[in-house]
Amino acid sequence: MEILNVTGLHASYSSSGPEILKGIDFAVEDDDFFAIIGPSGAGKSTLIRCINRLVEPSKGTILFDGREVTRLPRRELRRLRRDIGVIFQEFNLIDRMSVMDNVLSGRLGYIGNFRTLFRAFPRSDIDQGLRLLDRVGLIDHVDKRADELSGGQRQRVGIARALMQNPKMLLLDEPTSALDPKISREIMGLVKQMATELNVPCLCNIHDVQLATEFCNKIIGLQDGYMMFNGPTEEMDEAKLNEIYAMEVL
């Protein structure tokens, strides 16, 4: 089944500024692990951010789980965002809060303002948080402050926070670029494993092509806002890679 369908997507950061995405089309099935590759500045992060409208697309349609994302009013947009977990390159944790509070913040879309003020999450959320922290290997760090953890551990908190949303899809923006190669592989493995187990499709920006091909089944190649490749991992070859990563080729 198709969970996400993007057609003719254009985006720019200001009406007068340059166009960053110049017509992107792709579809994500509910068992896909999609990798978006391309040189830095190609527009990978912009594309990811358009899906949950952290960046407003200027043209095109994004159909997610039967909803037209680009036209949702604010309230509906917040509901949509609950269904899409995001894992960031810089983790984006709340440094001064505990690991548990960070993981629970994944549930904020489901609780009201009053509960927010008192951080009064229901028992079921806390149970789920503990289960997830156990799964990502942080059960001994529940009460630690997020800024006391190592990079790899911080990203594990990021993964738990995203999964706390019970998402229907995961967006990952270079989740391992701030980590060293060994930890990167561990983190990608963990994401893949959890995603498979929970049946969550992934759309993952990744700079490292080697790492991408190890974990994904489909690849999108971006270059300067254009989609240069869209297909199964097996169809990606040296020549196509060279084309994507050679900025001079026009």
Added chain:
Amino acid sequence: MNDEATAIRMTSDIILERRRKSRNVRLCVYLALTLLVAWSVQVTIIDDTDWERMGSLANVLEGANRFIGIDFSLFKDLVEPTIETFMIACLGTLLGVIICIPAAWFGAMNITPFKPITYPLARMMMTISRSIHEIVWALFFVAVVGLGALPGIFAIAVRSVGFIAKMSAEAIEDIDPGPVEAIRSVGGNNLQVLIYAILPQILPQVLGVIIFEWEINIRRSAILGLVGAGGLGLVFFRQMNTFNYHGVMTVIIAILGLILLGEAFSHWVRRKII
């Protein structure tokens, strides 16, 4: 004489010449400054002081001497005003902090709701708050709500808003936007973004500023009574009017004690936070 020595001699000559010139400039500046000070002293002190009334040095010393001593009978009348001064400072700071919430929100470039209007509005309010003296604010509020502690509280609050809001707005502008994106991404609303992504990042800094302002507000509230806004200042004014100089000294000591207490507390708390 070899070339090298000549070269050195010439450089030294140039340097000496340059120094003589700059010495002349310096001399002129010193002279101008001296004249300026002399003129100020002449106009503001020599012409403006009632020398007849001051009399001899002995008279001056006697005048100062009158203040040495403590009026113990005043003690029981000081308890309430001291507490009042303290409360004016606390409540004024608290009210100021409450007013600061919208002011900092409007005045922070990155979260202000409608930039062309709300941002300049907030910045203007901050400037007005800070550029008007607390005594003037107190006079204004005494005229509006009458005598007592209430105008004092208002004056302190309004006077504090500028600094606290400015520092808070700047702290908000400096936050890492990452956590804001993260909370938006989980479907959080504006309040949740504020509580989870913004407040934790600015809290230590803002608390430090509030405590600092509170300490200054104790000093401010101690003198507000001079214009009828309650507290120790009012007692001070009364002692002065009845020529009870020992009473004046007693009030000064009470004010000093209160300020020292505030300073110690503020120092302790800020060390805890930072």
